[in-house]
Amino acid sequence: MKVKRIVTNINTPDVAEAKRFYQEVLGLDLIMDHGWIATYGSDEEMNIQISFAFEGGSGTPVPDISIEVDDINAAIERVRKAGFGIEYGPVDEPWGVRRFYVRDPFGKLINILAHL
Numbered sequence: 456m457k458v459k460r461i462v463t464n465i466n467t468p469d470v471a472e473a474k475r476f477y478q479e480v481l482g483l484d485l486i487m488d489h490g491w492i493a494t495y496g497s498d499e500e501m502n503i504q505i506s507f508a509f510e511g512g513s514g515t516p517v518p519d520i521s522i523e524v525d526d527i528n529a530a531i532e533r534v535r536k537a538g539f540g541i542e543y544g545p546v547d548e549p550w551g552v553r554r555f556y557v558r559d560p561f562g563k564l565i566n567i568l569a570h571l
Contacts, residue, residue, distance in 0.1 A: 461503050462494065463520055465561055472560045480537045481522065481530070481567075511556075511566065515543055518556060518566035527553045527569035534567070547571060 467473070470493050477483050483495035508517045524530045531545055534557050542564070544555030554568035 458503055461505055465519075465559075465563060467561050469560075475537070476539070476559045480533050480539070481524075482533075512550070513546070513548060515556065516564060519563040520559075521566040521568060524567060524569055527555075527567070530567050530569075531555060 465473075470491065473493055473495065474485070477495040478485055481495075484497060485493060486496045486498070487494040506521070511517045527545065531541070534541065534555075539557050539559075542556040542558060545553060546555070547553045551571050552568045553571055554566055557565050557567065559565050
């Protein structure tokens with residue numbers, strides 16, 4: 456057996472609200488929509504990873520999701536323009552990433568990062 460994909464599922468009464476943050480701000484594609492579930496992603500690259508942590512690094516709380524982007528400054532600008540507050544960073548971490556934390560519309564702590 457080989458794992459082909461791992462999907463994060465966020466329980467919410469308002470599935471449509473995901474569009475504003477995950478599609479409009481982060482630019483993910485809507486790849487499946489059945490009304491009761493909407494999945495956003497990218498056909499360009501899918502990696503399989505699952506992490507377990509007791510802190511988020513640099514004394515921060517463990518984020519619910521980590522999202523790597525190719526342009527961290529553009530991500531910061533889009534998040535701020537959409538009215539989402541940045542809770543941590545942006546900061547260059549000693550392990551070689553620049554990142555910031557933001558809460559999505561569902562209160563999930565999102566770690567947005569780019570490798571330096």
